[in-house]
Amino acid sequence: MDVDTGLDDAIAIIMALRSPEIEIIGITTVSGNVTARAAALNTLGILRVMGKESKIPVLRGASRPLSKKIVHAEEVHGKKGLGNISLQCNPALLQKRDVYNFVSETLANYRKGEVALVATGPLTNIARVILEDPGITHSLSRICIMGGAFGLASKIYGNITPHAEFNFYCDPKAAQIVMTHASSGGVRRLNIVGLDVTDKYLTVDDEFISRLSNRQCKKRKKGGSKNSDKVPTIVKSLLRYPLTKFGKFDLPDVFAVAMLERPELFRFKRGKVDIIQSGISWGHSRFVRESHNINEHNKTFVATEVKSKKVFDSYVFSRLCK
Numbered sequence: 001m002d003v004d005t006g007l008d009d010a011i012a013i014i015m016a017l018r019s020p021e022i023e024i025i026g027i028t029t030v031s032g033n034v035t036a037r038a039a040a041l042n043t044l045g046i047l048r049v050m051g052k053e054s055k056i057p058v059l060r061g062a063s064r065p066l067s068k069k070i071v072h073a074e075e076v077h078g079k080k081g082l083g084n085i086s087l088q089c090n091p092a093l094l095q096k097r098d099v100y101n102f103v104s105e106t107l108a109n110y111r112k113g114e115v116a117l118v119a120t121g122p123l124t125n126i127a128r129v130i131l132e133d134p135g136i137t138h139s140l141s142r143i144c145i146m147g148g149a150f151g152l153a154s155k156i157y158g159n160i161t162p163h164a165e166f167n168f169y170c171d172p173k174a175a176q177i178v179m180t181h182a183s184s185g186g187v188r189r190l191n192i193v194g195l196d197v198t199d200k201y202l203t204v205d206d207e208f209i210s211r212l213s214n215r216q217c218k219k220r221k222k223g224g225s226k227n228s229d230k231v232p233t234i235v236k237s238l239l240r241y242p243l244t245k246f247g248k249f250d251l252p253d254v255f256a257v258a259m260l261e262r263p264e265l266f267r268f269k270r271g272k273v274d275i276i277q278s279g280i281s282w283g284h285s286r287f288v289r290e291s292h293n294i295n296e297h298n299k300t301f302v303a304t305e306v307k308s309k310k311v312f313d314s315y316v317f318s319r320l321c322k
């Protein structure tokens with residue numbers, strides 16, 4: 001995973017950790033919601049709470065975007081990125097390696113197509129790895145990205161500006177490198193989900209929180225398992241901050257994990273994604289559907305909708321209350 005651990009990254013990581021079908025083999029962090037170092041410490045903190053701190057390597061990646069300006073989102077995710085909670089961690093556990101070396105050494109331990117990449121932050125690290133070695137992404141079964149806003153599922157085009165989604169806004173140059181790479185056959189498959197989808201199909205509000213503590217989770221609890229903490233306390237703590245602050249909010253990064261684990265829950269369209277790198281539309285993502293002149297090299301698939309909100313919902317709940 002490549003993350004800029006704020007609140008929804010944290011929930012996405014927890015969901016992946018609790019999935020019986022996913023094994024996280026490494027996490028790199030990038031400047032985005034918070035600095036790359038703060039994101040790395042947050043990630044270590046989440047792993048510690050989940051009992052995985054010494055099992056999953058965490059590495060601080062790019063602290064500056066390829067595009068010039070540095071942007072963070074403390075006003076959304078809290079000063080340190082995880083609302084008002086501050087998690088204990090051991091910074092000495094941070095891997096002291098370059099992201100490219102880490103990725104290539106890690107991939108060398110696996111068969112081709114056995115590893116996927118889930119990216120929930122700006123794409124700086126991914127772009128840098130691609131620039132270093134364009135062939136490396138062929139080893140990946142797929143890349144699943146939360147980024148952009150395409151106006152397909154809803155008329156939403158941005159959250160940081162009316163025109164741009166945060167991840168792509170932070171580093172449009174890096175995002176364009178990854179998009180160009182995917183549309184010219186550099187990957188086996190790239191799944192992208194934009195804000196227009198994530199905003200429409202999952203809302204955290206009072207009802208969501210009360211359902212987390214309600215019968216669905218309790219019923220399972222009575223089901224005989226000895227583990228009484230079915231919903232990790234950390235999940236409730238993470239969700240409480242934005243709920244109090246905003247009333248309701250969304251969890252875009254959760255969709256990137258979902259596209260890896262349950263791609264059948266989505267509808268996709270193949271096409272090309274372009275990102276504006278200047279002016280008022282800085283970071284704006286444009287989807288050009290491939291209807292004529294199919295480019296066989298293009299492996300970019302943009303999510304256009306979630307097939308069933310109900311099924312998606314129960315998938316998310318099954319991961320959050322186990």
Ligand SMILES: [Ca+2]
Pocket residue numbers: 003004005006008009032033120121253
């Ligand atoms: Ca993120």
